[in-house]
Amino acid sequence: MIGLLASLLDGILVGAVYGLAAMGITLIWGVMDVINLTHGAMIVAGMFGVYLLVGTLGVPVYATLPIVLVGGFLAGVALYWIAVHRVIGQPPLMSLLSTFSVNLVLIGLGTAVWGTVLFNVPVSLPGLSLGRYTFPGTHLMAAALTGVIGGVLYLFLYRTRTGKAVRAVSGNREAAELVGIPTRRVLALAFGLGVALACVSGMLIATLFPFTVLSGDAYQLKSFVVTVLGGLGNPAGALAAGIALGLLEGLATPFMPVSWTLVIEFVLFVVVLVAFPGGVLGLRRARAH
Amino acid sequence: MSALLEVEGLSKRFGGVHAVDSLSFAVEEGSILGLIGPNGAGKSTVFNLINGVIAPDAGRVRFRGADVTGAPPYRVARHGLARTHQIVQPFMTMTVLENCIVGACFGRENLPLSRAREAAREAAVLVGLEDRLETLASQLTIAGKKRLELARALAARPTLLLLDEVLAGLNPTEVERMIGTLRAIRGRGVSILMIEHLMQAIMSLSDRIVVLNTGTKLAEGLPAEVAADPLVIEAYLGDPGLADTLRSAA
Amino acid sequence: MTMLRRPFFWIIGAVIAIFALVPTYGNNVELRESLLLAAVYITLASNLNMMLGYAGYVNFGGIVFFGLGGYFCVWLMSALGWPLVAATLAGGVAVSALALLFGLGILRLRGAYFALATVGVNQGVMAFVTNFGPWGGATGIYLSPVLFKPLGGPAQALWTIYYLLVGVMGLSLYLSYTVKSSKFGLGLLAIGQNEDAASVLGVPTPRYKAAVYSLSAFLPAIAGGLYFFKGAFIQPPDAFDLQLSTEVIVIAMLGGQGTVTGPALGAYLYEELRGWLLTSPTFSSFQLVIAGGLLLAIVLFAPGGLMGLIYRRWPRLRRILE
DSSP states (O other), X not given: OHHHHHHHHHHHHHHHHHHHHHHXXXXXXXXXXXXXXXXXXXXXXXXXXXHHHHHHXXXXXXXXXXXXXXXXXXXXXXXXXXXXXXXXXXXXXXXXXXXXXXXHHHHHHHHHHHTTOOBOOOOOOOOEEETTEEEOHHHHHHHHHHHHHHXXXXXXXXXXXXXXXXXXXXXXHHHHHHTTOOHHHXXXXXXXXXXXXXXXXXXXXXXXXOBOXXXXXXXXXXXXXXXXXXXXXXXXXXXXXXXXXXXXXXXXXXXXXXXXXXXXXXXXXXXXXHHOTTOTTOOOOOXXX | OOOSEEEXXXXXXXXXXXXXXXXXXXXXTTOEEEEEOSTTSSHHHHHHHHTTSSOOSEEEEEETTEEOTTOOHHHHHHHTEEEOOSSOOOOTTSBHHHHHHHHXXXXXXXXXXXXXXXXXXXXXXXXTOGGGTTSBGGGSOHHHHHHHHHHHHHHTOOSEXXXXXXXXXXXXHHHHXXXXXXXXXXXXXXXXXXXXXXXXXXXXXXXXXXXXXXXXXXXXXXXXXXXXXXXXXXXXXXXXTHHHHHHHHO | OGGGGSHHHHHHHHHHHHHHHHHHTTTOHHHHHHHHHHHHHHHHHHHXXXXXXXXXXXXXXXXXXHHHHHHHHHHHHHHHOOOHHHHHHHHHHHHHHHHHHHHHHHTTSOHHHHHHHHHHHHHHHHHHHHTOGGGXXXXXXXXXXXXXXXXXXXXXXXXXXXXXXXXXXXXXXXHHHHHHTSHHHHHHHHHHHOHHHHHHHTOOHHHHHHHHHHHHHHHHHHHHHHHHHHHTEEOHHHHTOHHHHHHHHHHHHHHOTTOSHHHHHHHHHHHHHHHHHHHSHHXXXXXXXXXXXXXXXXXXXXXXXXXXXXHHHOTTHHHHOO
């Protein structure tokens, strides 16, 4: 019983990071109605980012966070101008395919350079012991950092002018333009932020589990499951739903083989999509057209 | 004798707001009913409730005697009710004729492709697009697109046409022309329920008017009656005391 | 049948004839193998195109039909001793039925959500089959060579399978063409342009979407049955290969989505490109990169694909080709 509890608590910690990843998707979706299919590749980019910075440049693990954040942001802005800008007004099919194609290119390049072997970022951090169970320090640190980043994001969106502009554009792009907000730049900024979140979550996941170039897919799917659970366009919901998914995984892993967990997540994804278009947390965003 | 369209106690809430509240009215066969009201009065929502885009919280919609409350739009269309939108939605990569063929194929008569062409052409001619049949919808002007929207709805040979601000954005010449077209449409036996902001146009076209304000029916009657109604004037001008002032002044 | 008078009908016929006759004359096995692959691509792309190009729904996980069809056929033949044609047909019917079932659920979703849900379906089915004992689980199913006897032995069987696949390809092209010229196709195209407007006009959108989804599963399932029977072996990662699914989308977009010729043209070009890439060692690992880059270029600069460019340059061809 205590084993289950420990598993659940650990699930919360890991789930927080899933939530962080999902925030990246939901932010971009909320602002510009685009589903970023490069999300998985960007998570992997974050993973390899921290791996390279630690391995070749000897940067301390958690010090790589701001670097990955900034790097991710810049990459995101570049991605926006390359793949998304031209297709913004077009049917959603187009942005879907454009981000999808960039994902292909990135993963293709990644496998060409790094193959499909497992990589690992060694982190030594003292854990927290409660009785027989030790919560890995990395898990605690990752959850804590997620909280910090989430808080910073909140402050940005609700306490700064630029943040307000972002919210304005996501509510009603035309109206925002009429009020003089430079919507293109805001879209690029929001995309950059979304990708930065993806990269940082990748960096944190790398401290938790080993990874390959192809890991992005699994985490992208988890991000989507979390996003639809939490309601699209709702970052707070994403965080909460991420924790919920982590809990679910914590509940399932002691009882069934890993391959079944994936099946359950897929089924969950489809079921939630179909049954709860507004997200399970029911927080509908009224979209003004 | 039941009316062509009967709306009874129709209600819809969005969050805490009553977009439409216990609305009842009827459209008689062969007539034009105008639906007016200040902005935000809920007029487009009423249309959405009638043709099935949104399901009402309460109330009934009866069309030609059949209960179509909450039926999906395509079923309502099959009953013979066609609708145009305020923001036109033509099929951009199809030609004018192809757009109309879609209307003809899937509307009330459910025509096969072979016969739909003729119906489509007729509708296009009626709105004056006969020389633009092979033009892509994306290449039309706003006025052209509005006419296409109307033609497409007409191609379905509906019994009732719901027009949502079909005159908006047109210049005076185009307005005149469209009014003529609408009269011709009514002349062919199609009944019309129209939302319009152009007061003169809707007053001259309509047989009866229903005035909507904040989701409820404010007034109903002949255009002249409604125009003189102090409550209506007050709703449009926004001054709550105006009605009393006008009445005491009269 | 007015269609017999349309030149395009005969163009498709000519393509089928070329596929069938050219390798036969001269007993050219190498050409046959390469054309077989092309036929598979064309089948998959044409059927995918009905959802993508007509109705505007991206089926990222469309390969699930191919894989499931393969599994049904191979299992029916090896475990229950069914003959080839019956097994492939049964596979086609079973997969179409399943598609209808899945479709009822996921077709309520729009745009990206639908696309992602199809991936979910593919991955979910793959994960399930990997754990499913009767179908060999992760190891898959091996076919005994004995099963080739009724077809006249392995060498002859390969030819028969080839002709059958060419037939399936031809049917796919004809199906694509027939649908596009029909009222059903018009409704699909309207849905692809603007689903809400189409619904208001009377197009019965849920029914039509479910129908095209199920229809687009049938021939790929049969093709899957034939393909995996030929290889005498099926296992989950081959059957539900998401990469192949992706390539099919690239092919449809490359050739020109929404047209009938597009997928065929795209398949031919893509296969040539791929063949060339695989021979050059530097590029073979960049297969996906090239595919991705190609797709990006198409989406950004030529969303109508090659047929789009051709029609723009020679508008009169629109009358003859589709």
